[in-house]
Amino acid sequence: MQNASRVVSALKEMRVTMKIRTLFVASLLAASVSGCKLVKTVDASSAAADPIAETVETTFDAKLVPALKEKAVDIVALQDAIKAGLDKAGESHGVRVGGAGGGWNFPVKGSATVVDENRASKAATADIDVDGDGKADATLQLGPVVKGTALRDTTNLYDFSTFRDQIEYARLGRALNDKAISKLPSADTPLKGKKVNFLGAVVIRSAGEKPLIMPVSIEVAP
Amino acid sequence: MKLTKRLLMSVVALGIAGAVSGTAFAADTIAIITPSHDNPFFKAEADGAAAKAKELGYATMVLVHDDDANKQNELFDNAIAAGVKAIILDNAGADASVAAVKKAKDKGIPSFLIDREITTTGVAVSQIVSNNYQGAQLGAEEFVKLMGEKGNYAELVGKESDTNAGIRSQGYHDVIDQYSDLKSVAKQTANWSQTEAYTVMESILQAHPDIKGVISGNDTMAMGAYAALEAAGRKDVIVVGFDGSNDVRDSIKKGGIKATVLQPAYQQAQNAVVQADKFIKTGKTGLEEKQLMDCILINAANASKLETFALKP
Numbered sequence: 001m002q003n004a005s006r007v008v009s010a011l012k013e014m015r016v017t018m019k020i021r022t023l024f025v026a027s028l029l030a031a032s033v034s035g036c037k038l039v040k041t042v043d044a045s046s047a048a049a050d051p052i053a054e055t056v057e058t059t060f061d062a063k064l065v066p067a068l069k070e071k072a073v074d075i076v077a078l079q080d081a082i083k084a085g086l087d088k089a090g091e092s093h094g095v096r097v098g099g100a101g102g103g104w105n106f107p108v109k110g111s112a113t114v115v116d117e118n119r120a121s122k123a124a125t126a127d128i129d130v131d132g133d134g135k136a137d138a139t140l141q142l143g144p145v146v147k148g149t150a151l152r153d154t155t156n157l158y159d160f161s162t163f164r165d166q167i168e169y170a171r172l173g174r175a176l177n178d179k180a181i182s183k184l185p186s187a188d189t190p191l192k193g194k195k196v197n198f199l200g201a202v203v204i205r206s207a208g209e210k211p212l213i214m215p216v217s218i219e220v221a222p
Numbered sequence: 223m224k225l226t227k228r229l230l231m232s233v234v235a236l237g238i239a240g241a242v243s244g245t246a247f248a249a250d251t252i253a254i255i256t257p258s259h260d261n262p263f264f265k266a267e268a269d270g271a272a273a274k275a276k277e278l279g280y281a282t283m284v285l286v287h288d289d290d291a292n293k294q295n296e297l298f299d300n301a302i303a304a305g306v307k308a309i310i311l312d313n314a315g316a317d318a319s320v321a322a323v324k325k326a327k328d329k330g331i332p333s334f335l336i337d338r339e340i341t342t343t344g345v346a347v348s349q350i351v352s353n354n355y356q357g358a359q360l361g362a363e364e365f366v367k368l369m370g371e372k373g374n375y376a377e378l379v380g381k382e383s384d385t386n387a388g389i390r391s392q393g394y395h396d397v398i399d400q401y402s403d404l405k406s407v408a409k410q411t412a413n414w415s416q417t418e419a420y421t422v423m424e425s426i427l428q429a430h431p432d433i434k435g436v437i438s439g440n441d442t443m444a445m446g447a448y449a450a451l452e453a454a455g456r457k458d459v460i461v462v463g464f465d466g467s468n469d470v471r472d473s474i475k476k477g478g479i480k481a482t483v484l485q486p487a488y489q490q491a492q493n494a495v496v497q498a499d500k501f502i503k504t505g506k507t508g509l510e511e512k513q514l515m516d517c518i519l520i521n522a523a524n525a526s527k528l529e530t531f532a533l534k535p
Contacts, residue, residue, distance in 0.1 A: 102353070102516035122400045145400045147363075149356070160512040165316065165339050166389045170355035174396060 052168065056175045059157060064176070065216050067155040068107045068199055075110035075130045075138060075211070086207045094204075097153045103205035105154040108213055110198060111221065112138070114191040123147065125212075126191050128198075138211040140198060140218065143181035149173035150214045151180060154201035180216045195221040249281040252498060253301040254491075256312040258288050261414070261442050263465050263487055264312060266531040267336060270491035271310045278499045280307070289381065291318035298322040302329050308498040310491065311346075312337040315383040320345060332501055334494040337487065339385050343511055348497050350513045352485040354386050357464065357517025358393025361483045364519055365398065365437050365462045368480050372403035373434035376426050378419055378447060379411045380439040387411070390439045390464060398437075407433060412443045419446025427454055434459065441465035441482055448479050466520050466531055474525040481521040487531035490515055 073081075073093045081089035090096055090104030097105060112128035115136050123145040127136035141147065152158050152173040163169040180200075185191060200215035252275045259265040264286075272282045283306060287294035294314040301309055302325070309326055311333050313319035320342045323333045327345055335349040343349075369375065377394065380387030391409075398404050407430045412419035419438070423446065426433070436451070436459060438444035444463030451459045457478070463470050466484030473479040493515075497507040520528055527534045 097514060097516075102514070145397075147359070159510060160514060161343050161510050163512075164341060165385045166351065166354055166514075167385065167392060170389060170392060170396075173355070 052171045052175050055158075055172060056179050060176065060179050060216075063157055064151065064155060065199070067157060068201060068216060069109075071155075072107040072109035072199055075108050075112070075213075078106055078108055079130070079137070079211070082204060082207050086204060090204075095154055095156065103203040105150055105201060105203045107154050108200055108202050108211070110138075112196060112198070114140075114194050114196060117142075117190065117192040119187050121145075124187070126196075126218075128196070136210075138213055140196075140200070141212060141214050142184055143177070146177040146181065146214060147212060148203055148214065149177075150201035150203045151176040151216065153203065177214065180214065184215060184218050185220065189220070191218070191220070197221060249279060250307040250502070251281040251283055251304065252495065253283045253285065253297075253304070253306040253309045255285045255287055255294065255297055255301070255309060257314065258286050262467050262469065263441070263485070263531065266487045267312055267491040269530075270488035271336075271495050274492040274495040275310075278495065280495075280499075287314045289314050291315045291322075294319065295322050295325075298326055302326055302331060306331060307502050309333045310494050310498065311335050313340060316341045316385045318383065332498065334498045334501075336490050336494045337386070337485075339512070341385075346511065347501055348494060348507055348509065348513065349511055350490050350494055350497075350515065351386075352487075352490065353514040353516045354389040354485075355393040356514075357483040357485065358390040359397050360517060360519040361462050361464055361481065362394045362397035362437065364481045364521060365394075365435060365460070366401055366404065368460045368462070369404060369435050371401050374405045374407045374430060374432055375435040375437060376408040376410075376423075376430065376433050377406060378422065378436065378438040378443045379409060380414045380443070382411060384414075387414075387439055394437055412446065414440050414442060416442040416446035416449075419443035420450045423447040423450035424454070427451070427456065436461045438463045441467040441470045444479055444482065445469055445473070448473060452478075466518075466528055468528070468530060471520065471525045471528045474520065474522055477522075481519065484518045484520050484528060484533065485531065486515055486517075489532060 078093065081093065086104060094104035094106045096102060110130055112130040114126045115129045116127040118125050124142040126140045126142060128138050128140060129135060130137050158172060160169050197219045198215045199217045200213045202211045202213045204211060254268050254271045256264040256268050259268060268284055272284060275282045283301060283304060285297045287297055291314045309331060313335060316339055319340050323340060323345045326333055332347045335346045337351060339349050339351055340346065379391050408426045410422050412422045427450065436447050438447055438461065441463040444461050448461045451457060461479045463479055463482040466482050470479050470482045497509065501507050518533060
């Protein structure tokens with residue numbers, strides 16, 4: 001049995017090698033005829049071969065952002081709902097993953113004032129005041145290091161069952177975070193003291209915790 | 223040898239029970255197949271599953287495959303021959319186990335996987351696994367903090383055929399690699415084994431006496447590594463594990479190992495039996511095949527609440 005699967009994988013490998021070789025020969029031919037750079041061909045084929053990158057490219061703007069926008073709950077309303085009971089808030093606005101130990105994932109939006117910004121850490125953050133009392137009541141993640149997989153888990157777009165294993169599924173979580181970070185204001189745009197509008201996702205595990213939001217957009221209000 | 227005997231006896235016992243009492247009294251049986259109970263994690267799984275099965279009125283057939291895919295295959299043959307209604311499985315290899323699970327499925331016996339995944343979907347009814355990536359990130363964040371964000375460290379990796387070994391290592395590195403002052407000087411497998419980890423740790427210490435920390439893919443390897451460090455008079459080295467075993471809990475309470483990550487193994491096994499029961503009765507579980515359960519960081523602050531892979535309230 002094991003031998004059989006070994007043979008199959010060896011065959012697969014051969015096929016892949018042959019394919020690569022064909023591609024290589026073809027691109028060499030193309031290069032000699034048209035003067036195209038070989039490097040480009042290789043880049044394009046390796047990008048297409050990564051299903052995770054492709055999933056992110058085809059779904060992030062087209063599906064994930066619209067889905068979050070459609071279902072997003074205003075942060076102030078969400079915090080009130082959580083105060084009244086996390087499970088109840090989750091059942092009406094959220095998605096639960098991770099079983100009993102896991103939290104509720106919420107799509108969230110809001111406008112807030114940035115009261116503090118920490119860019120020194122690689123896991124950069126902005127503390128925001130959402131109710132106008134001058135105190136921070138939630139945090140926006142700015143990356144490049146991001147905690148959690150809220151963007152992956154908040155909609156029903158990405159089903160674990162359709163991925164080969166946890167490694168692939170984790171790579172998707174990280175790739176979505178990276179994509180989102182690339183769309184957020186960089187360190188060149190200081191946010192402290194500014195009013196911002198944001199859209200994102202957050203996982204809440206206990207009613208008392210300060211929401212650590214992973215945004216897909218942060219717009220500085222004029 | 224001991225196992226084969228035990229297994230034979232239970233099969234014989236089943237046969238007798240069936241013959242004597244007839245269908246009216248013969249309870250349906252659920253097979254529970256895991257790696258060796260030498261590792262308390264797998265024992266907790268088997269105990270959790272067996273307790274829930276009993277509670278729901280099933281007889282159980284508890285077997286161990288010792289991480290040997292061939293042996294697992296034989297156990298499946300035995301379980302199929304015994305006419306079990308469902309199989310709860312912590313498998314012996316992500317690729318190698320697919321055929322066994324499929325064989326049972328073809329005979330109309332559904333499998334419910336816990337702890338470890340297989341690389342194919344649509345063969346098992348459920349695959350309930352810990353969110354190892356999330357857990358590994360928790361462990362790594364704590365490790366980074368304990369290390370003061372700098373210093374040389376070693377990593378002990380689990381068995382290569384197990385997806386969990388790779389995913390935990392990836393979770394560790396996705397966090398640790400962001401800190402350029404933390405340097406990996408050794409990354410070696412100890413195959414989830416305590417004794418192997420002891421030997422590996424001894425040789426790492428010889429080659430790299432300047433290490434400040436060890437991050438381990440599971441608790442048994444963390445225990446082995448800590449024993450080697452203790453024997454070498456290097457209790458200053460920070461050790462972080464993964465699983466949430468009572469052994470590591472006790473070590474944390476004594477200031478030995480510094481942290482671990484709890485996988486809800488007991489609950490996970492119970493969930494699998496509940497889903498199996500529902501599937502036996504209704505033909506479906508109503509849930510996705512692949513399900514993740516979140517892990518919880520354990521350190522000196524909450525170690526006292528940990529008991530047999532569950533947190534007391």
